[in-house]
Amino acid sequence: MGQLRQFKLPDVGEGLTDGEILQWLVSVGDTVTVNQPLCEVETAKAAVELPSPYAGTVTELLFEAGTTVDVGTPIITIDTGGDAPAPAPAGDGAEPAAGLIGGAAPGGRTAVLVGYGPRTTEARRRPRRAVHGVPAPSSSPSPSPSPSPAPVGADYGSGGQERPPLLATAPDMTTKPVRHGGLEVGRQAEAHAIAEGAAPSSAAVPGRGRQRPLAKPPVRKLARDLGVDLTALTGSGPGGVITREDVTAAAAGPQAPAVDPAPDLTTDLTTDLVPAVAAVPSSAVPSPGERVPVKGVRKATAAAMVASAFTAPHVTEFLTVDVTRMMKLRSRTAARPEFAGVKVSPLLFVAKALLLAARRHPMVNSSWDEAAQEIVVHGQVNLGIAAATPRGLIVPNVKGADRLSLVELAAALGELTETARAGRTAPADMTGGTITITNVGVFGVDTGTPILNPGESAILAFGAVREMPWVHKGRIRIRQVTQLALSFDHRVVDGELGSRFLADVGTLLSDPRTALAY
CATH class of the missing domain: 4.10.320.10 (E3-binding domain)
Structure with missing residues (x-):
């Protein structure tokens, strides 16, 4: 007689309470192996495949696709067989052992994603046949269709593979x-x-x-x-x-x-961090009277924005900046050999200016601890970048951005961009942010009043770069101009500090040589 085991929906992020089963990748009666994907689940932070912690036969799917399930609820039953090898029980014989996919991981977390979690896993790759x-x-043609199992315990990322x-x-x-x-x-x-x-x-x-x-x-x-x-x-x-x-x-x-292309200065920004906006056919636009379910990223974003808007007293200040010199520096920098292979965008210089200004005004890079009634000044800058994806708005961040050189920062922003576009941003990359930039210029927008990312004290909106008449050296010239908008938590950042911080960012963009004095 077989042994029935139930796989419970794990916490695939940090502190998530539920997830929606997008689709099942197995059916009742299918034979599954350890680490074989069972289903695709969308949470408020990511859409991921859940791998099986057991080897056996699927006997029951406990929920239909499209159902939202609480974390810790059994979602599938697998018959592991009386003599089939199974993961060693963690204590009561019903849960995977520590280190296995689906089992306990260091820090009280659960290892749930293939390629993440502890490396001391006992998972085996199934043979390819x-x-x-x-x-x-296979990377090379095989003369025989016979099975070619991978070495037991093969682990990409080690052994030179x-x-x-x-x-x-x-x-x-x-x-x-x-x-x-x-x-x-x-x-x-x-x-x-x-x-x-x-x-x-x-x-x-x-x-x-x-x-x-x-x-x-x-x-x-x-x-x-x-x-x-x-x-x-x-x-x-x-x-x-x-x-x-x-x-x-x-x-x-x-x-x-x-569609007429946007001016060069604006389209230069469209490939920074927000995917290109395609014309959406009328069939994809919700019709009048239609009800659109709010779930996943959209639901989490709505809750976070409401919580932020009604708990942190927002103040927004605006600054118009002549960035002609910055744009010239950008062209010269992109031609340097050390920047070959990385994207040198205007956003890169805005990010660098913000990081330098945050070094002079560390209180901006802090957060309000309501429970302790304290201000927490962070030791490093985890720079968040608001990115629009097909799943909704996400804010991944670059950890320790203030410690990176300009080349390293450009590479980090490029990697963040490609990951967000591909829809595979890890949940860990969307937590721990300390200050954020939102690039509204990609849509041809000049400025706005951004809402703080929860837990942060400042967010900078970067508008479109346009050619405009500007008084330069006493004469009206055509210059490249942009607008900045800084929203900050007035409990942490008062008007003077916010004004000095925004002015420093503007000065660095207007005359990048000022960075030598910082």
């Missing part, structure tokens, strides 16, 4: 993995083909009448949002992979009027 003509993914590119965790709800003998034929073969740059197999996916289009999860989600059928597209990427550009072009339609 060929099924119904779909070859096992290079970790393959992480795939985004955005859900794919248009198609479902096809399983045969407990293997994810369509999903695994395609994922490895994309990750390793292999050409797609010409064989149709078993159990389907047509081939499953090749596209990464974020592209699939974009296609769902825009109402685009991926099976009708021809991919322009390597090996026929469908790209974001293919989807947006299909959404615009052949008769859609071309």
Whole structure:
């Protein structure tokens, strides 16, 4: 007689209370292995795949897709079999052992994400094998379709092996993995083909009448949002992979009027940290009277903004700055050999100016402790960048940004950008921020009154850079001008401190040579 084990929904972030099951990746009767993805779950911070802590047969799915489940609630039952190897019990025989995926991790956390958590894991990678003509993914052609198991305990990131590119965790709800003998034929073969740059197999996916289009999860989600059928597209990427550009072009339609490009100074900012804004077809826009469920990132953002707006007394100050010299410095800096391969954007210099000003005024980089009635001055600057993603607004941050050189800061911002666009920002990267920049200039907006990120005392809005008439050396000249808006918590930052801080940021952007005196 088999042994039934239930897998409980873990806390995939820090202090989260629930998550929505986006889709199941297994069905009743499927055979699963340790670390095989069971389902995709969206929380207020990220969309992730939950790996199985047990090996066995799925006997029951306790919730339907689309259900919001509290953390700690069983979501699936797995029959591990009477003689099947199972993780050692943590105490009562019902929970995974410490160090395993799904088990306890240092600091009272739970190891839930593949590639995260303690490295002392006992998880084993399942063998890759060929099924119904779909070859096992490999970097070199194999003369035989026989199984080629990975070495037991193989761990990317150690032993000189290079970790393959992480795939985004955005859900794919248009198609479902096809399983045969407990293997994810369509999903695994395609994922490895994309990750390793292999050409797609010409064989149709078993159990389907047509081939499953090749596209990464974020592209699939974009296609769902825009109402685009991926099976009708021809991919322009390597090996026929469908790209974001293919989807947006299909959404615009052949008769859609071309969108006039924004001026150079504004479009220069559109690739900083917010994905390019595509024309959304009318079919993707909610119709009048429609009710849109508030959940996931949108729900968390709404709660955080309400809490921030009605607990911290906001004050916003504005400053218009001539950034002509900064833009010239940007062009010269980008041409330097040490900046080859990294993006040198105007936002980089705004971030550096903010970090230098925060060094002179450390109280701005602090937070209010309501329980202790104290002001906590942080020892380092964790610079948050507000980024718009298909899942909603998120604010990942660069840890210890004040200790980075300009080259290191540019690389960190670039990595943060690509991760946010791919939809695979880790929950840890969205916690612990101390001060934030929001780049509203990417939308051609001059300025605004930003709301504080909860737990922080200041947020700087960076507007569009425009050519405007400006009095320069006693004469009216055409200069490149932007507007800054600083919102701050008046319990922590008074008017004088906020004004001096904003003035220092403006001075550094107007005349970057001033940094030598800081």
